[in-house]
Amino acid sequence: MRTPATDEVIDLCRDLIRIDTTNTGDLATSAGERAAAEYVATKLSEVGLDPQLLESRPGRASVVTRIPGADSSRGALLVHGHLDVVPADASEWSVHPFSGEIKDDFIWGRGAVDMKDFDAMSLAVVRDWQRTGYVPPRDIVLAYTADEEAGSDWGAKFLVEEHPDLFEGCTEAIGEVGGFSYTVSNDLRLYMVQTAEKGIDWLRVHATGRPGHGSFVHDDNAVTALAEAVARVGRHRFPVVVTPTVRAFLEEVGEALQIEIDPNDPEAAIAKLGPIATMIGATIRNTANPTRLNAGYKDNVIPGRASATIDCRTLPGQFELFREQLVEVLGPDLEIESIHRQPALETGFDGALVDAMALALKAEDPGAHAVPYMLSGGTDAKSFARLGIRCFGFAPLRLPPDLNFSALFHGIDERVPVEGLQFGVRVLDRFLRQS
16 A cells, blocks of 8 residues: 555655765764764654754764654653664675665665665654654654664764663664564565664784794794684684573474474574574574784784784673683683673563554564564664663564575665565554554
8 A cells, every 4th residue: 555655765765875874983984974864854854843963973963853642651662773884885786885776676775774774664654644743642752873883882872871861751662673574485474573682792802922033933923823713713603592582483483384493402493494594593692703803014024912803792691601601712811802892682572562563564464473583783772772771673574585684784785675665664654653
């Protein structure tokens, strides 16, 4: 069914993709967030809302506004999305990553699924509400943030620490990477609602040794010590740990696929999930992946220090144990420096908000069945949870059965199906009216 919102969401999504909001993680080279924030603020102002644009640093801008509900004594619902995207190399893409081109019934471009699609959905819904005079059942707070792709310091974290009053009364929140479909059969689709996400622990590991001339025999080499440690970590597989969220997901999948799942050995069942196996497989254990190396200053000089960055992701309640295991794998005589840490999150798959998600999905797709899952990555929810807000990932999309959705996140040729985007608008509208 076409509505003004389902028509408008296409243009909103394309417009946002065309604003290059690349976040390199470096304040000097990141760009475009201010322009995107101004675009969003204009779209909200056009329909009578009063958005606040807040800069944490020059150019690093976020937008927050509140829509009063019929019963402001109820806890408010936060709807949040980030405006920044990871870098994209145009030479690797089939279309220009900032073109917002429509091709093969998809909207293509960096941010199409992460997460300018949901930004456009929420804008389309609330603009339609404002034009028609609809008042939601409770206050809705909208937040469009900077810097999510580099840890949220200049976006959600800044808002939570410097402007917590903007989220006064918010008890629950919805954001990215949840509510998308996984097709089991023609009449059954599992919609994966994010109720947990792994913790982030970015580390820098340093090895030291005796510097010297590159032509000498040298047994105390920092580069060698670091390389051996990094190789051990990169090849290591930490023990399987099945959390309540993952256990609930596996039970639902086992029933849907009519397969028996051994909770003590879930990998065999996960391997049968097709493209989403990569995403789910990362949620049954802690992980540590080396991502960067740095050593030396001249080709013929053995350096006295060598460093590596390791991207660690920890399951809820596993941080301390994981650190002990990691130290054992790395070996002795290495310095470990913590450069960024955010805790894991986990909430139950229950309550009126979850019921509203399931009902909204079912109304638009009779074959929909909502299930909880854990995200292996991280989102702005980590910052908003510090305010006591119960956070979910619910950015609804109905996807083609053969689309490798998880590969699109930070991947080449990122794209979102037009029909899926319009489906998401209808579901989001129903959900917010029922929440």
